[in-house]
Amino acid sequence: MFFKLQHTSGGARAGVIETAHGRVETPIFMPVGTAATVKGVFHRDLREVGAQIVLANTYHLYLRPGTEVLEAAGGVHRFCGWNGPVLTDSGGFQVFSLADCRKISEEGCRFASHIDGSRHMFTPEGVVDIQRSVGADIMMAFDECPPGTADRAYAERSLGLTERWLERCWERYECTDPKYGYRQSLFPIVQGVVYPDLRERSARFVTQFPADGYAIGGLAVGEPAEDMYAMIEVVNGVLPADKPRYLMGVGTPENILEAISRGVDMFDCVMPTRNGRNGMVFTTEGVINLRNERWKSDFSPLDPADLSFVDRYSKAYLRHLTISGEMLAAQIASLHNVAFYMWLVKEARRHIADGTFGEWKPQVLSKITRRL
Amino acid sequence: MFFKLQHTSGGARAGVIETAHGRVETPIFMPVGTAATVKGVFHRDLREVGAQIVLANTYHLYLRPGTEVLEAAGGVHRFCGWNGPVLTDSGGFQVFSLADCRKISEEGCRFASHIDGSRHMFTPEGVVDIQRSVGADIMMAFDECPPGTADRAYAERSLGLTERWLERCWERYECTDPKYGYRQSLFPIVQGVVYPDLRERSARFVTQFPADGYAIGGLAVGEPAEDMYAMIEVVNGVLPADKPRYLMGVGTPENILEAISRGVDMFDCVMPTRNGRNGMVFTTEGVINLRNERWKSDFSPLDPADLSFVDRYSKAYLRHLTISGEMLAAQIASLHNVAFYMWLVKEARRHIADGTFGEWKPQVLSKITRRL
Numbered sequence: 001m002f003f004k005l006q007h008t009s010g011g012a013r014a015g016v017i018e019t020a021h022g023r024v025e026t027p028i029f030m031p032v033g034t035a036a037t038v039k040g041v042f043h044r045d046l047r048e049v050g051a052q053i054v055l056a057n058t059y060h061l062y063l064r065p066g067t068e069v070l071e072a073a074g075g076v077h078r079f080c081g082w083n084g085p086v087l088t089d090s091g092g093f094q095v096f097s098l099a100d101c102r103k104i105s106e107e108g109c110r111f112a113s114h115i116d117g118s119r120h121m122f123t124p125e126g127v128v129d130i131q132r133s134v135g136a137d138i139m140m141a142f143d144e145c146p147p148g149t150a151d152r153a154y155a156e157r158s159l160g161l162t163e164r165w166l167e168r169c170w171e172r173y174e175c176t177d178p179k180y181g182y183r184q185s186l187f188p189i190v191q192g193v194v195y196p197d198l199r200e201r202s203a204r205f206v207t208q209f210p211a212d213g214y215a216i217g218g219l220a221v222g223e224p225a226e227d228m229y230a231m232i233e234v235v236n237g238v239l240p241a242d243k244p245r246y247l248m249g250v251g252t253p254e255n256i257l258e259a260i261s262r263g264v265d266m267f268d269c270v271m272p273t274r275n276g277r278n279g280m281v282f283t284t285e286g287v288i289n290l291r292n293e294r295w296k297s298d299f300s301p302l303d304p305a306d307l308s309f310v311d312r313y314s315k316a317y318l319r320h321l322t323i324s325g326e327m328l329a330a331q332i333a334s335l336h337n338v339a340f341y342m343w344l345v346k347e348a349r350r351h352i353a354d355g356t357f358g359e360w361k362p363q364v365l366s367k368i369t370r371r372l
Numbered sequence: 373m374f375f376k377l378q379h380t381s382g383g384a385r386a387g388v389i390e391t392a393h394g395r396v397e398t399p400i401f402m403p404v405g406t407a408a409t410v411k412g413v414f415h416r417d418l419r420e421v422g423a424q425i426v427l428a429n430t431y432h433l434y435l436r437p438g439t440e441v442l443e444a445a446g447g448v449h450r451f452c453g454w455n456g457p458v459l460t461d462s463g464g465f466q467v468f469s470l471a472d473c474r475k476i477s478e479e480g481c482r483f484a485s486h487i488d489g490s491r492h493m494f495t496p497e498g499v500v501d502i503q504r505s506v507g508a509d510i511m512m513a514f515d516e517c518p519p520g521t522a523d524r525a526y527a528e529r530s531l532g533l534t535e536r537w538l539e540r541c542w543e544r545y546e547c548t549d550p551k552y553g554y555r556q557s558l559f560p561i562v563q564g565v566v567y568p569d570l571r572e573r574s575a576r577f578v579t580q581f582p583a584d585g586y587a588i589g590g591l592a593v594g595e596p597a598e599d600m601y602a603m604i605e606v607v608n609g610v611l612p613a614d615k616p617r618y619l620m621g622v623g624t625p626e627n628i629l630e631a632i633s634r635g636v637d638m639f640d641c642v643m644p645t646r647n648g649r650n651g652m653v654f655t656t657e658g659v660i661n662l663r664n665e666r667w668k669s670d671f672s673p674l675d676p677a678d679l680s681f682v683d684r685y686s687k688a689y690l691r692h693l694t695i696s697g698e699m700l701a702a703q704i705a706s707l708h709n710v711a712f713y714m715w716l717v718k719e720a721r722r723h724i725a726d727g728t729f730g731e732w733k734p735q736v737l738s739k740i741t742r743r744l
Contacts, residue, residue, distance in 0.1 A: 037693055037700045044681055065668070065692045072669045073688065079671075080689050296437070297444045299451075309416055316445065317452050320437045321409055327699060328409045 001137070001185040001212040003244045009357035011236075011263045014349045017213075017244055019085040019137040020182030021077060022052070026244060026265040027348055029256065029341045030055045030087060032273065035064060036080040039273045040327075040334040043082050049308045049339035050346060053085040053137075055268045058130055059094035062120075063113050067133035075135025075180045087268075088136035089248070090127050090189070093145045093217075104144065106161070124168035128176065128186070135180045140215060141169040143189045148223030155193035162191045163205050170209050185212035187246060193218060194227040196234045203238035213244040216264070220250045229258055236263040253282065253344055253368055257361050260348050267345070272337030277330040279322045282340040286370030288315065290333065295319040302332070308339035344368075373509070373557040373584040375616045381729035383608075383635045386721045389585075389616055391457040391509040392554030393449060394424070398616060398637040399720055401628065401713045402427045402459060404645065407436065408452040411645045412699075412706040415454050421680045421711035422718060425457040425509075427640045430502055431466035434492075435485050439505035447507025447552045459640075460508035461620070462499045462561070465517045465589075476516065478533070496540035500548065500558070507552045512587060513541040515561045520595030527565035534563045535577050542581050557584035559618060565590060566599040568606045575610035585616040588636070592622045601630055608635040625654065625716055625740055629733050632720050644713045648705030651694045654712040658742030660687065662705065667691040674704070680711035716740075 007014040017024040031038045031046065033054045038046055046054070056076060061067075065079070073079035076086055092109075095102055099111035108123030124142040131139035143162040146155055166188050173186045188206035192198030206214055216235050219228045232247065239245055246266035247259050256267050272282070279290040284305040288295070295315040302318055303311040310332045321329035344364075351360040379386040389396040403410045403418065405426045410418055418426070428448060433439075437451070445451035448458055464481075467474055471483035480495030496514040503511035515534040518527055538560050545558045560578035564570030578586055588607050591600045604619065611617055618638035619631050628639050644654070651662040656677040660667070667687040674690055675683040682704045693701035716736075723732040 035692070035696045035698055036689070037698050040699045040703070042682070042700070042703070064696055065688070069669055069688065069692070073671050073686075079686070079692075081685055297441055299445050310414070313453055314445075314451070316437070316441065317408070320407070320441070320451075324407045324436055326407055326409050327412045327702065328414070330699065331412070331414070331703065 001183060003213065003242065005242060007353045007355075009352040009355045010261060012260050012348070012352045012357045013263055013265055014352040015244065015265060019053075021083060021085040021137055024052045024085060025349060027260045027345050027352075028052060028266055029345045030266065030268040031338050031341070032268050032270045033080075033082070035060045036076055038338065040277065040331045041273070041338060043080070045308070045335050046082075046338065047084070049335065050342035051084070051338065053087060054082060055087045055089065056134070056136070057091065057094055058088045058127060058134065058140075059091035059098070061088070061134055062091065062130050063115055067130055070135070071133050071179065077135065085137040086135075087138040088131050088134050088140065090140040090142040091122055091130070092127075092143045093249070095122055096145055104161075106164070108142070124165040125172040128169050128172040132176055132179050132184065135178070136184060137182075138213070139173075139184055139186045141166045141186060141188045143191055143217055145191070145218050145221065146193055148194065148218070148221040148227075150193045152195055155195055155198055159191050159198050159202055162189070163202070166206065166209070187211055187213045187215045189215045189217040189248070190235050190239075191218045192231070194223050194231060196230070199231050199234045200238060203235045207238065207240060211243065213246060213266075214239050215246040215248050217248045219247065220255065225255065225258070228255070229262060232259055232262045232264060253341075254365055256344065257348060257365060260352075261357065261361060272341045273334045276333030276337040279329070279333065281318075281333050282337050282368065283372070284340070284343070284368060286368060286372040288372050290315075290319050290322040290329065292319070302336060303340070305343070307343050308335055310335050311339070373555060375585065375614065377614060379725045379727075381724040381727045382633060384632050384720070384724045384729045385635055385637055386724040387616065387637060391425075393455060393457040393509055396424045396457060397721060399632045399717050399724075400424060400638055401717045402638065402640040403710050403713070404640050404642045405452075405454075407432045408448055410710065412649065412703045413645070413710060415452070417680070417707050418454075418710065419456070421707065422714035423456070423710065425459060426454060427459045427461065428506070428508070429463065429466055430460045430499060430506065430512075431463035431470070433460070433506055434463065434502050435487055439502055442507070443505050443551065449507065457509040458507075459510040460503050460506050460512065462512040462514040463494055463502070464499075464515050465621070467494055468517055476533075478536070480514070496537040497544040500541050500544040504548055504551050504556065507550070508556060509554075510585070511545075511556055511558045513538045513558060513560045515563055515589055517563070517590050517593065518565055520566065520590070520593040520599075522565045524567055527567055527570055531563050531570055531574055534561070535574070538578065538581070559583055559585045559587045561587040561589040561620070562607050562611075563590045564603070566595050566603060568602070571603050571606045572610060575607045579610065579612060583615065585618060585638075586611050587618040587620050589620045591619065592627065597627065597630070600627070601634060604631055604634045604636060625713075626737055628716065629720060629737060633729065633733060639717070644709030645706045648709040649702040651701070651705065653690075653705050654709050654740065655744070656712070656715070656740060658740060658744040660744050662691050662694040662701065664691070674708060675712070677715070679715050680707055682707050683711070
């Protein structure tokens, strides 16, 4: 993997990442494809709205279809038919949030599958092996992700564990080869809850490893947005400028633009698809609740900016589909919301290149965060 | 509306219907868009797989979004964004099968909405008015649809009512104008359960009305397939050759080809989308149950005939999505199955034009009805 920083505008950065499966222009939003599917969106339509890289979840893929099937397919790209870059998380966050009966030890984490209760163990070495089988272009180190409200003692203890796990991940990464002939990068993850000194320590620790990029985890997990922004500033003050920085699981359009202004390059979040399935649509004119009576006879297009072909469906029609429980509503809203997020980061990139990101950010936020 | 018969091959017919919203080549399959959406399929993808005309349900549209919204939109085409021809059924079948507390009288049918229990009445005049508001290119007369096991006395009594209702529908049709400036055709419906003399009487009765086409209703509702084919033969022996014949709610690929060989031109059925949502896929090589263990590591494409872009997804991936309860499974299977039905009638048409329909039918059926 290769990263080139192309432009800056204030703290905001625009660059390009080259992977074995193609090029990614940053800042970038990565739609979440939990089980190797961005829920409700065809790969063809993902491409068409500008998606360049998708995220998949190691935890889900390990349980279903399993590494045996993924290896037989020749990796996740061939398995699901998405031939662009893929990033996998380490499974840590899912084990801690989804699985049952989890038990964390120095060794790793024992858990019971949320699907069938079967018992498994994730270790730092094991999740590197799984991600080798998945064949992700970008893999994540195994970390513990404490809640945003964790006290300092827990946060410090947890960070120590995450650091020792990173050493083990890196060693496994160094002594194993890719299974499918192309390079896989491993990103360490910065933790430290909302304690600036722990975040700084963590950022310094991870940069010891000559990684192709670094991730910032454990944010947007319950702490105030201002704390999140403060932590990003601390961490990005330490991380090297010539490597991409990935803020995991974030977030709202506002979170994303604020993080971009503080030097973050990569994002992922379930919000566009999950909110879409729930009848909430982001548009270039503001936020729409599709169930609202207000749209009953509003035959104007979903988004006049025409971000994708589904934007030509009318608000009234989409309200009708939503009220009627028709799956086409979820499909249209999901695809549109992904298109909106891709538009947002593309516009951000354009304004960084122009040097006008600082003026553009408050203007666009005042429009797109309105409730219509 | 204008129909031109172009070719025959044995009893099978190929023709063309011209409507205000475009041309339909027969024999044709009409995907079912109950609530103005073919479940799980974008209009763009419908077009791409060769859909030429879609069916919508008067009963559903009347309840939601309601005629007020449809009129404000300027009709169903503008409301939903499908600009090809639309056919609406009369709502009779839905009232009898879906609604609660239905009560049939000479006047019409009282019923309670399956959505909110609200009380309504459908009359022959009323359903013509509703279909005028919907703006369908082809409307259906209001009929009673008795079960396929109805005894002769019930069948005869019911047919009498359907005949009187047709007279009232026709009168209303004649004395009302389209609301949106384009021609709407009204098709009478032949009933008579499985009694040849009643079917013949009904066919003779409906042909008194100078309609643009005629429908055959009350079949594929529980009677043996052989009875259905026998009734089609009786009815098509009476219906005029220069008007299209629409067999309502039918059916399996085999039913459709058998009916085509007996002179039917138009079909609709929920099977491609409903079966698709349930993990059953029709392919050019046979029928697939997506849940089957057999597909776990079968990375061959869903259908080698490449009937639509989703056919390139692998069986193993589609099985994974199905097992995982991912909505993309329903989307892929629904779109593919619609593509399969469109392919089937297009191939039938080609073989009718070539004069080889009779040889082709058993060959293709032996392939596509296999269980893989």
